[in-house]
Amino acid sequence: MYQKHPSKKLNELFQEKPYQGVSPEKAKFLFVGLDANYAENIESQNIFDKVVEYHSDGVSFWQKYKVHHPFLLNEYRGDGKKYHKNFARIGFQEKDANSISFIEILPFPTVGRNKLEKSDLSGNHLSQINDWIMNSDVKFVFISSGVANLMRKSKQFSWLPEKPKEQFKNLRMYRQGENKFVFSHLHFSNYGKFEKQMLLEAETIRELIKY
DNA sequence: CACCGGCCTATCGGCCGTTA
DNA sequence: TAACGGCCGATAGGCCGGTG
Numbered sequence A: 001m002y003q004k005h006p007s008k009k010l011n012e013l014f015q016e017k018p019y020q021g022v023s024p025e026k027a028k029f030l031f032v033g034l035d036a037n038y039a040e041n042i043e044s045q046n047i048f049d050k051v052v053e054y055h056s057d058g059v060s061f062w063q064k065y066k067v068h069h070p071f072l073l074n075e076y077r078g079d080g081k082k083y084h085k086n087f088a089r090i091g092f093q094e095k096d097a098n099s100i101s102f103i104e105i106l107p108f109p110t111v112g113r114n115k116l117e118k119s120d121l122s123g124n125h126l127s128q129i130n131d132w133i134m135n136s137d138v139k140f141v142f143i144s145s146g147v148a149n150l151m152r153k154s155k156q157f158s159w160l161p162e163k164p165k166e167q168f169k170n171l172r173m174y175r176q177g178e179n180k181f182v183f184s185h186l187h188f189s190n191y192g193k194f195e196k197q198m199l200l201e202a203e204t205i206r207e208l209i210k211y
Numbered sequence B: 001c002a003c004c005g006g007c008c009t010a011t012c013g014g015c016c017g018t019t020a
Numbered sequence C: 001t002a003a004c005g006g007c008c009g010a011t012a013g014g015c016c017g018g019t020g
Helices: A008-016 A048-056 A058-065 A081-088 A094-099 A123-134 A145-154 A192-208
Strands: A029-033 A100-104 A140-143 A166-168 A171-176 A181-184
Touching: A008 A048, A029 A123, A048 A058, A058 A094, A094 A100, A123 A145, A140 A145, A140 A192, A171 A192
Parallel strands: A029 A100, A029 A140, A140 A181
Antiparallel strands: A166 A171, A171 A181
């Protein structure tokens, strides 16, 4: 169950580009999330222009505003801030912008707390996701446990094992191909008890940049 | 009747928004 | 501004229905 975001404009942006950052076909790092959560009143916030700008060209946005996502701008208030704050701790820089892509299990924006279930997922979008992960030049894929659970329930990712197979430094790894690594990692909106592990994982992700 | 797998629920540590 | 409670993701254990 989920609640779709009421903003028509925001929905259009997602329909046009069902991803954030660089397009998945061009990416080296692919982060798979549950849903794109926005403050309900995003259209009336001052930074909405910048959100639109970000969705039309995430790479230029990063160069121009020196942050990878509009939620990191001081003016933004609402959900999703912690996620991107933690993501930023990996230490990606502007020069990396054209290698990083975010995709979501749900192909449209949402508000509030969502509890996604199998019936919320669209088969077409899932097979699109499968292509982006497996039939692409993407080198490093990151999947949190909640996302992986849903992916398994959908039965559309037969290559995804029940549990990570091995450890790669601080990251657990689901799958290692010739030129593709699929990692399990902690969701970026974690904190507290899991924060230490999340930082260790971030460290390992940072070390992957040079490959 | 024993076992297995899918699903649900409780629990935990801890952040953060609300309230006064 | 201090205290409280609602809520989060991760995890583990338990319930239930199907199967041999």
